[in-house]
Amino acid sequence: MSHEHAPHDEAIEHAARAGDPLSRWVAVFTAILAAIAGLLHYEEGVLQTQALLFKNEAVLLQSKTSDEWNLYQAESSKGHMMEIAAGLSGHEKQGYYRDQISKYENRKKDISAKAHEMEQQVAEANLQSGHKEHPQHMFGQALALINVAISLAAVTSLTGSRKLFVVAACSGAVGIGVSIAAILHI
Known part of the structure; x- marks a missing residue:
């Protein structure tokens, strides 16, 4: 049974065995960044899941809101039919049709209030989803930088270039900075 190594794993092992201090720093630096990247991947996944849950809630609520507005439209149509019937009927049936029209108008008010409340819930769920998406995207950017x-640290251990290690350190520092900013946005 053989054990496969990722390309940067071999560079880290080589750096750890090498005697020069740069190689040791590269190995420690890479290990720390890999651990941070693991934590960021986890948090990014949590935020993505939460954003999707809020977005799904918004979609379901929007569907229910549409149903309420369809019910409102049906009650409105029934009310209009009663108005036509009232206009076409004799005086003795006017009271009945006016009562029916009033009943449909009251139902429309209740349905309208419920639909407006549901629209606010849709907006809130979309807003909560957006609040989760922004830091999730920032974690993705931080992970890319890390x-x-x-990768640059792995190449540094192979080449021994201190300048390349500085670039790797800057990229890692910016990635950590972006991840801290993302944490502050949660």
């Missing part, structure tokens, strides 16, 4: 830093 992955670049890890």
Whole structure:
């Protein structure tokens, strides 16, 4: 049974075995960034799931809101039919049709109030989804920067270039900075 290594794993092992201090720093730096990246992947997944749950809630509420407005329209149509019937009927049936018209108007008010409340719930669910999406995108950007830093560190251990290690460190630092900003937006 063989054990496969990722490309940067071999570079880290080589750096750890090498005697020069840069190689040791690269190995420690890469290990720290890999651990941070693991935590960021987890948090990004949590935020993505939460954003999707809120978005799904918004879609379901929007569907129910549409149903309420359809019911409102049906009650309105019934009320109009009663108005036509009242206009075409004799005086003895006028009271009955006016009562029916009033009943439909009252139902429309209740349905309208419920539909407006549901529209506010849809807006709130969409807003909550958006609040989760923004830091989730920031975690994705941070992860990209940290992955670049890890890759550059692996190349640094192979080349021994201190300048490349500085670039890797800058990329890692910016990635960590973006992840801190994302945490503050949660």
